[in-house]
Amino acid sequence: MTLNLKILSWNARSLVKVNKDLLVQFCLENQIDIFCIQETFLKPFIKTQFHGYRVIRQDRTDRDKGGIIIGVRNHIRFNQQWVNLSQGRAKIIGCIMFIDRQKKINIFNIYNPDGSENNLRETFEQMMHSVPSRELIIAVGDFNAHSESWCTCGRSNNAGRDIEDFLMNNNDLCLLTPKDLPTHLNHNTGQYSTIDLVFSSPHIAPTTKVTSLRNTILYSDHLPVMNELNGCNNIQANNIAHKFKLKKTDWKTFLTALENVHIEEQLKDVSSSEKKIKIFQTALMDVVDKVVPKISTHKLNHKFTKWWNETCTKAKHDLKDAKSNYERFPTFHGYV
Template identity: 30%
Template sequence: MTRIPVQQFPKCEIVGFTITFSIKTKIDVYSIYCPDGNESILNLLHYLSKRRNHCIIGGDFNGHSPRWSNSHLSNKIGREISSFLTNSDNLTLLTPKNFPTRIDPVTRKKSTLDLTIMSSQLAHSTSIKLGPHLGSDHLPIIFKLQTKEKIIKQKIQPKWKYKEKEWPKWNESITRKLSEKKFIESENPQEAFNIFHESVLESSKETFILNTEVRCSKNINKPWWNEECSKKIAEYRRAWKKYTKWPTPENRTEYNRAMALKKKTIREAEKKRLG
């Protein structure tokens, strides 16, 4: 993944990076924030459409258009994006209509402010859905791209998991195998090496476990994370779901309390770890 040096535009924030799937396949990904829906972003849209690689554009555009939502009247950014996509041959809107990416925490009104735009060649094999509530009034967007290209991955060297009590068993096994294959009687160096190598591997497979699994902790960059943090996150999400389903004053109070406790617990855990 390589960061893209992108041109900056007034009234917008934009960052980008390139994902390499193979030597021939690269996808540029952009994240955009436009705080004012009445500002023009035509120059930005034309700039992105001229990129050589396939691209995925995700952003909080604060744009309204009947093309993706019936909840608000159109504004300038909404009209510009809608018109641009209508006339574009290589970019299309992946966001389905009335896709509620934001829920107002006070009024509970839903709106589609976050859009996903991508190359037409990618859109037909891409699915999209809303993710779980993570604390923001905007919901995360998850899209899955089906590609025939293999993503370049780093090869991990397999490792044996040894147990001290199993070594006698391993010694017996390799002694037996070397004897059965007449290792001592072999006069050819290459043949002797092959016999020894095969015997070691066979005995090891019979006795020990070859670990090829690679595990990555979700909190690998947060050594201060503990069970209490996870507990408060779970309580917070339950309160959010309850309030979303039944937006009563009592449930809102419970939600606010859970959010405050979550923040306090995480802050204290981090502070305690860092001393």
């Protein structure tokens, strides 16, 4: 099947309390498959759940603020991806999504807190080294990187030059962020810049659309960035996730069905070990699907927050109006 994958990237400037609930509400309402958040401000002692999502966290313990997180819808199969950074202040976490039994997509969330950082090239190189060749990559995050390559801001910094240098010398990753895409609002000037970036493998770049979202319930000085991957084939993510009832399985029927497959005859003329494994897996799963009963767990519906009322709805609309007015007339009164 073909799946349209939605990945949200956002510097939240805190996921403590209300902001976390608004994030979950937004993701469920807009059917976000994966969210990558920077500056969560979460600490190891803060235990929190994200309804409908399983999360990977990297909290900052040496100082306030910071922290990154990846949330993946419950029905999507994934593993955590580890990247060990030897130097620099940048933080990175990743997950591996399974497209089918052989193909994967590696998704990375990166936060670079300092634009004067000059180790971003090493960060990208170590990320690439952690991924086997031919596997797909999507990397998102807040890089605090200025460059004329993606923003007509009239300036560049070390982070921007590091990324430019890496892209010029590497053909396995390309920049997807459209030039001058507004992602960060400077409250002093009321002007937007482009420092939240998206990268991907060249194979999926033509089918990936990157946009920033202005009128949302999510508020910080960064705009959420939506990444829509269209035409991702055979990804193992369905509206219904199955669990097997092993205690109610008739194992005699299961063994009989396995014997009727005659797997030896199917493998007799196959020389490749990989093909043999694939044939065996397919035959085994066919028997499992026919014999082993399942529990169907439907895609989770959105649970509305209990405390949300008409006052909250009005405040949300007032916030959108205030943001819009400030963008047009960046005055101190509008900022307050």
